Amino acid sequence: MDLGKLKELLENVKTGRCEITEALGILKQLPTENLEFACLDHHRHLRTGFPEVVYGENKSSAQIAEILARMLAQGGVALATRVGPEKAAEVTARLAGLVYHEEARMLVGNQRPADGGIGRGLILVISAGTSDIPVAEEARITATSLGHKVERLYDVGVAGIHRLLAGRELIEQATVLIVVAGMEGALPSVVGGLVDKPVIAVPTSIGYGTGFGGIAALLGMLNSCAPGVAVVNIDNGFGAGCMAAAIDRA
Numbered sequence: 613m614d615l616g617k618l619k620e621l622l623e624n625v626k627t628g629r630c631e632i633t634e635a636l637g638i639l640k641q642l643p644t645e646n647l648e649f650a651c652l653d654h655h656r657h658l659r660t661g662f663p664e665v666v667y668g669e670n671k672s673s674a675q676i677a678e679i680l681a682r683m684l685a686q687g688g689v690a691l692a693t694r695v696g697p698e699k700a701a702e703v704t705a706r707l708a709g710l711v712y713h714e715e716a717r718m719l720v721g722n723q724r725p726a727d728g729g730i731g732r733g734l735i736l737v738i739s740a741g742t743s744d745i746p747v748a749e750e751a752r753i754t755a756t757s758l759g760h761k762v763e764r765l766y767d768v769g770v771a772g773i774h775r776l777l778a779g780r781e782l783i784e785q786a787t788v789l790i791v792v793a794g795m796e797g798a799l800p801s802v803v804g805g806l807v808d809k810p811v812i813a814v815p816t817s818i819g820y821g822t823g824f825g826g827i828a829a830l831l832g833m834l835n836s837c838a839p840g841v842a843v844v845n846i847d848n849g850f851g852a853g854c855m856a857a858a859i860d861r862a
Contacts, residue, residue: 650679654686661861662758662854663688668695668719673702680721681707689757690721693750693850716749716849724759731760731860733787738776738803740769740793743818747849748792751814754853755790760860770798783807788859790852794818797829804838810859813843814852 621638624630645652657663666679676692680703683690690710695703700712700719710721724730735755739748745766756762765782768775776783776799783789789807791800792814800813813836815829822828826846833843844851 645682647678647682649675652679652682654683654688657688661858663691665850666690666692666719668692668699668717673699673706676719677703677706680710680719684709684721688722689724689759690719691754691757692719693717693754695719713749713753715746716753717746718750718753718757720753720757723757726756726759726761730758730862731787731857732862733761733860734785735760735762735788735790735856735860736782736786737762737764737790738768738783738792738799739764739766740791740795740799741818742767744792744794744816747814747816747847748790750849751790751792751853751856752849754850755857755860758853758857760857768799769793769795770802773802776802780806788812788856790814790849790856792816792849792852793833794826794829795823797832800833800841800843801836801838804836804841807840809840811838811841812852812855813841814849815843815846817847 621635625632625635645654653664666676668676680690680692695717697714704710704712710719712719737748737752739745752762752764763782765779786809788810789803790812791803793799794816797815800811804811813833815826815833817826830846
């Protein structure tokens, strides 16, 4: 749908020739924008509540920059994940209006304010160890960029459970919790046994040989005895951030 057709549709709604529900149905089917190397879905947010996000791994800096430029022009949130520092520097040199979060390896533009009434509470991101923080930060930056209020509680794993319990007041304030852990992946079960809120468990690839690159943590989380614990893929902080945003959405 081009601008002229969109104006025509809005005018029809204004004059009563088109019902609002009918117009919404049309808007949900808005077309994509075709580039030589990508087909952008600018109106994914309208359909799903989430914008299209650029997966930066194996994309060139030029490709990422062009995609993000088109997304920024639409006025919505522009996100790119798995972007290393060197590639991020090349993208930001080409394109203004982006913030790079190095630990999360994310580029963000048009970030939504956390006080915009999008969320109904607080998303809390918890990491078991310092080595899990990059994945935890990917989750935090994702949810924050989508306009949600997010707090963090890092390096509070089961090897020193008193550190987790010291943050009990913050834990109890959360609407939904993202718990990131490698090794044996025990922390989400512990948190799940303390709260009456949804817990999103994120296994990381942190660990020694028999951790099998996060598979041990993943299986441990999938076999959690604590009710209310759901699990995303290994190192998938982005997916956890989106799920938490969906749960917290007002």
